[in-house]
Amino acid sequence: MKIKSLIPVFLLTLGFMACNNDDDGGNTVEVRDVAEVEAEDDAELQLYLETHFYNDEDFQTPTEGFDYKIVFDTIAGENAGRTPLADQVETMTIDFQDVPHKLYYLIVRKGDEEKGESPALGHQVITRYEGSLTNGTVFDVSNVAVPFNLPIVNGVNGFNYIFPKLKTGTGKAENPDGTITWNQDYGIGAVFVPSGLGYFNAAQSGIPAYSPLIFKVDLLTFNELDVDVVLISRTETASSPDGIPSHLEDVDGDGDPRNDDTDEDGIPNYQDADDDGDGILTEFEYDADGDGVPDDSDGDGTPDYLDPDNQIGNN
Structure with missing residues (x-):
C-alpha cells in the first residue's frame, strides 16, 4: 500500500x-x-x-x-x-x-x-x-x-x-x-x-x-518547500521556485495557503510562479534589493509580487 x-x-x-x-x-x-x-x-x-x-x-x-x-x-x-x-x-x-x-x-x-x-x-x-x-x-x-x-x-x-x-x-x-x-x-x-x-x-x-x-x-x-510552477502551455509546466517558502504564502494568515490566489488564475500563490499575474515572475519582484523585506516600489502598501499595478519590474 x-x-x-x-x-x-x-x-x-x-x-x-x-x-x-x-x-x-x-x-x-x-x-x-x-x-x-x-x-x-x-x-x-x-x-x-x-x-x-x-x-x-x-x-x-x-x-x-x-x-x-x-x-x-x-x-x-x-x-x-x-x-x-x-x-x-x-x-x-x-x-x-x-x-x-x-x-x-x-x-x-x-x-x-x-x-x-x-x-x-x-x-x-x-x-x-x-x-x-x-x-x-x-x-x-x-x-x-x-x-x-x-x-x-x-x-x-x-x-x-x-x-x-x-x-x-x-x-x-x-x-x-x-x-x-x-x-x-x-x-x-x-x-x-x-x-x-x-x-x-x-x-x-x-x-x-x-x-x-x-x-x-x-x-x-x-x-x-518552494514548489511553484510556471505554465508553458495548457498541458505543459516547468518548475520555477519563486524564492518564497510555501508556508509563507498564506497571504490572509488563516493557516491555509490553498485559498490565497492573488491573480485569481486558479493556481494558489504557493504553487504559482507569478503570484500577481503581471507577467513578471515573483522571484524577480519579491526582494530584488536583497534586504530581506518584500519590495514595495510604488509605496502603496502592497508588495510588488502581489501588486499587478506595479510595473517597476518592466523598467
Missing part, C-alpha cells in the same frame, strides 16, 4: 492519496447528500471514540524496548475500566462543500516542548504513519520515514491538520549500518477523519466509499 500522487499537471508533486499498489485509482459511486453523510460519519466516529481506548499507560511509563506505537483496543472485559478516547480527543471544524465537518485528533505526545517546532501547511513533513478503517482494517502503512508535502491535495484533506498540532523531536542518529534512529521525543498523534475530509464517494482499494478514516502519525521533522 502506498500513498500515490494524483496530480493535475500544474500541481506537480503536491497531490497525494492513499491507494493500493495497483494504482488503478478510485471507483466513484453515487454522490449522496453531504450533510446526511456527515451526520452518519460523526455518529460512527463518536461511537468508536466512546468504545475504544489507547495504550496511554505504555507512554506514561515506557518499558525498555517499547516501540512508541499507538495501539487502539475495545473497552471491554479486562479493559472495561480504561479511559475512552472520547475523553481524550480534541476537535476542530473543517468545511467540505459548505458543510461543517468535525475532525477529532489525539495528541499522545506533543514532541520536544523546548526545541521542537510545529510545521504549517506549506511545509514538507517527514513522518511514519498508519491508516485504518474504524473496523481496524489497515489500508496503508509506512514504518519508515516518508515525506509529505502539506497541504495534501486530491486526497485525505483531514490528514493535513494533525501535523501542526505536534512538534518535532531533537533529531536523529545515523547508525554504522546506514539506518537512522530518531530520538524518542518526536510528536505522536492520531486523527479521526470523516469521509468528507477523506475520499467521500470515491472508493479506493481497501477503502469503501463514505468511509471514516483513522491515521496514526509520528512527526519526525519537517522541511521548507
